[in-house]
Amino acid sequence: MNRFWSPIVQTLTPYVPGEQPKQTDLIKLNTNENPYPPSPRALQAMAAEAAESLRLYPDPNADRLKQAIADFHGVTPAQVFVGNGSDEVLAHTFLGLLKHDLPLLFPDISYSFYPVYSGLYEIDFVQVPLTEAFEIDPQDYQMANGGIIFPNPNAPTGRLLPLAAIETILQNNPDSVVVVDEAYIDFGGESAVALVDRYANLLVIQTLSKSRSLAGLRVGFAVGDEGLIEALERIKNSFNSYPLDRFAISGAVAAMEDRAYFSDTCQRVISTREQLAERLGELGFQVLPSAANFLFVRHPEQDGAELAARLREQSIIVRHFRQPRIDQFLRITVGTDEQSRLLLEALRQILA
Ligand code: PMP
Numbered sequence: 001m002n003r004f005w006s007p008i009v010q011t012l013t014p015y016v017p018g019e020q021p022k023q024t025d026l027i028k029l030n031t032n033e034n035p036y037p038p039s040p041r042a043l044q045a046m047a048a049e050a051a052e053s054l055r056l057y058p059d060p061n062a063d064r065l066k067q068a069i070a071d072f073h074g075v076t077p078a079q080v081f082v083g084n085g086s087d088e089v090l091a092h093t094f095l096g097l098l099k100h101d102l103p104l105l106f107p108d109i110s111y112s113f114y115p116v117y118s119g120l121y122e123i124d125f126v127q128v129p130l131t132e133a134f135e136i137d138p139q140d141y142q143m144a145n146g147g148i149i150f151p152n153p154n155a156p157t158g159r160l161l162p163l164a165a166i167e168t169i170l171q172n173n174p175d176s177v178v179v180v181d182e183a184y185i186d187f188g189g190e191s192a193v194a195l196v197d198r199y200a201n202l203l204v205i206q207t208l209s210k211s212r213s214l215a216g217l218r219v220g221f222a223v224g225d226e227g228l229i230e231a232l233e234r235i236k237n238s239f240n241s242y243p244l245d246r247f248a249i250s251g252a253v254a255a256m257e258d259r260a261y262f263s264d265t266c267q268r269v270i271s272t273r274e275q276l277a278e279r280l281g282e283l284g285f286q287v288l289p290s291a292a293n294f295l296f297v298r299h300p301e302q303d304g305a306e307l308a309a310r311l312r313e314q315s316i317i318v319r320h321f322r323q324p325r326i327d328q329f330l331r332i333t334v335g336t337d338e339q340s341r342l343l344l345e346a347l348r349q350i351l352a
Contacts, residue, residue, distance in 0.1 A: 008120065015116040018319055027342055029333040030317040032155075032184070032294050034213035036268065036336075038251070039261040042214065045254035046247045058246045065249050068256040069221050073193045079223055081232040082252075084243045086183055086207035086220025089232070091117055092239070093149075093203060093222065096231040097177045099123050100146030107136055109326055111151050111181060130154075134288060134296075136161050138168040149179040153189055156321060156331040158290030160189045170199045177228065179203045184292035186211035186266050187273070193223050200225040210293055211266050212255045219244065219252040269293050273334040279344050283351060294333045296326075299351070304328040307350065314346040 001010060018031035037043075066077040073080075083089040094117040098104050106114045108127040118125045128140050134157045141148055148169060153160045170178050180192045182204055192204045203224035209215035222232060236243060244252075255262070277287045277295055285297040298304060304327055308320035319331040332343070 008122070012119050013116065015113050019317060021317065025315065027316040027335065027339050029294075029335055029339065029343065030319045030331075031215075032210055032292070032333045033215050034210060034265065034269065034293065035334075035339065036213055036265045038213040038217075039255050039258040041258045041261070042212075042251040042255040045250040049246045049250040053246055056246075058242055058244060058249055060241045062244050062249050064253050065219075065221075065244070065256070068253045069223070072256050072259075073191075073223055075193065075196065075223055076226075078226045079196060079229055081222040081224075081229045081236070082244060083220050083222075083232075083236065084240075084248075085209065085218040086181070086205050087113060088218075088243060089205050089220045089222050090114075090179075090181065091120075092232045092235040093179055093205065094118065094123060095121050096235040097203065097228060098147035098149065098179070102144050102146035105141055105143070105145045105148045107150050107154065109134065109154070109157060109323070111155050111183075112321075114149060130157070133159075135159055136165070138165045138172070141169050142172055145173065145176050147177045147179065148173060149181060151181040151183060152192070153184045153187075153290065153292040155184065155292065156294070156319065156326070156329075157288055157296050158184075158292040158294055159288060160291035163190050163192060163195065166192050167195065167199075170195070170202055174201060177201050177203055179205060182206045183210055184294075186262075187293045188270055188291040196224050200227065203228050208252055208255055211269075212252075212262060213265065214251065214255060217248050217251055219248050269334050272337050272340055275337070276332075276334060276340045276343075279340070280347075283344070283347055294331050296329055296331050298328045298330070302351070304330055310350045311343075311346055314349075316343055316346055 062082045065082050066080040069080045070077045099121050103124040103126045105126050105128055108129045131137050136150055178201055185191050196202050203222050205222045207220040280287050280297055285299050288296045304320050308318055308330055311318055
């Protein structure tokens with residue numbers, strides 16, 4: 001505590017990101033990065049950008065990128081907002097669309113940045129418990145609220161909410177903005193972008209960090225009704241006129257355009273996930289059904305924290321959350337087939 005701190009800073013509990021170790025020989029399955037490199041077309045586009053134009057400011061509106069995202073999703077560029085990672089898009093969403101007199105609703109087990117943004121912007125919130133099976137029940141989102149947000153698939157559980165259930169939430173809450181955080185949607189889910197033309201209160205947020213292997217580039221975006229997008233633009237223009245640099249814009253455009261590479265890498269991750277889920281089941285783990293690039297698992301006879309520590313001794317990092325209800329679980333990012341093999345080998349030794 002420092003006497004110059006504002007009251008907000010004094011009460012703020014900042015987000016604790018997953019560990020980004022300095023050691024490079026670890027098998028890193030803790031922050032849901034893609035094990036495959038980005039599209040070669042994205043790498044070429046960034047190299048060309050570096051050679052030609054870094055002296056100049058980037059386009060503050062990243063129009064080329066909005067167009068590429070609009071083309072991919074079958075919407076107009078005016079329905080697209082882009083930011084420095086979906087974390088920044090989320091931050092602007094909290095301030096621009098979710099800060100109201102009534103409390104914001106989100107699941108008790110979900111992305112741990114939501115309570116942090118709520119604290120930062122002084123937004124009251126209610127955490128709605130997931131069901132016994134760690135699912136979101138749309139009927140639980142009926143109380144008066146100033147907005148609703150949830151990841152789909154949910155993180156860290158990996159469980160997917162079908163579009164019909166999202167429509168129920170939208171229809172039950174016509175006066176609130178409903179934000180679907182689709183960081184992991186490309187690994188087997190159906191995107192709610194399909195609904196944005198029918199619901200003026202729906203905002204869908206996606207990222208290029210996971211399915212397009214560009215976590216290091218920091219590009220995220222939102223798709224929704226033009227009115228919602230305009231609110232985000234207003235916040236952005238009052239905060240940082242150049243959220244995306246030239247590398248980010250040109251690399252992200254190429255990554256959005258390279259659809260074949262994108263679907264190929266997603267398929268590989270999905271197929272590794274399914275095999276890994278099966279093998280973990282054989283080792284006695286309870287594995288929640290996952291539509292994401294990670295698995296959420298627990299072993300009935302092993303302590304979660306202990307298991308994570310034992311894996312770490314074998315140079316494998318997975319994510320463990322010290323949080324009620326899920327402190328026996330591990331969240332394991334789906335890597336390559338070879339990484340799965342090494343993980344399973346380590347687990348067999350630990351369980352022996
Ligand atoms: N939403 C969810 C649910 C996430 O798990 C993450 C990744 N930590 C993000 C958003 C943010 O991703 P990024 O800022 O890399 O786009």
